[in-house]
Amino acid sequence: MRCPTCGGFDDKVVDSRQSEDGTSIRRRRACLTCNQRFTTFERLEEVPLMVVKRSGTREPFDHAKVVAGLEAATKARPVDAAQLEDLASAVEESLRLLGGDVPSNEVGRAVLERLRDLDVVAAVRFASVYKEFDDLADFERELTELTHSALTKATAPKQH
Numbered sequence: 001m002r003c004p005t006c007g008g009f010d011d012k013v014v015d016s017r018q019s020e021d022g023t024s025i026r027r028r029r030a031c032l033t034c035n036q037r038f039t040t041f042e043r044l045e046e047v048p049l050m051v052v053k054r055s056g057t058r059e060p061f062d063h064a065k066v067v068a069g070l071e072a073a074t075k076a077r078p079v080d081a082a083q084l085e086d087l088a089s090a091v092e093e094s095l096r097l098l099g100g101d102v103p104s105n106e107v108g109r110a111v112l113e114r115l116r117d118l119d120v121v122a123a124v125r126f127a128s129v130y131k132e133f134d135d136l137a138d139f140e141r142e143l144t145e146l147t148h149s150a151l152t153k154a155t156a157p158k159q160h
């Protein structure tokens with residue numbers, strides 16, 4: 001990085017720290033010629049992963065939507081939020097490796113594969129509805145109803 005003071009090209013990193021949300025790294029550098037300090041930022045170049053729905057609509061991969069679907073599927077299960085975040089990120093990474101646009105059912109399948117390793121019950125919940133829907137918002141709605149009725153049944157007083 002060229003020194004803003006003397007134009008020298010040699011510097012060393014004296015401090016490096018990640019932003020709170022982990023999306024950028026700030027580096028404090030010192031010019032080896034004039035010893036001037038300056039700061040650079042490094043961040044990911046965002047190339048959105050595109051998902052193609054059955055209807056042909058393309059939309060960017062929505063991490064939050066995947067997490068919301070997972071939350072619905074893992075309701076009352078021993079799975080924590082960080083695990084769901086990791087799962088959604090792992091799914092996104094694996095889909096990126098395929099290259100190009102990804103059909104929405106591939107997203108569901110990739111989620112299911114990983115969810116199975118995490119919690120079988122949640123995976124069954126997820127699997128029972130994901131084939132029917134094209135959109136994770138629909139999964140989420142359906143799963144919420146599903147888990148709600150399951151919980152109601154489990155806690156309902158016995159009928160005589």
Ligand SMILES: [Zn+2]
Nearest residue numbers: 003006031034
């Ligand atoms: Zn300099």
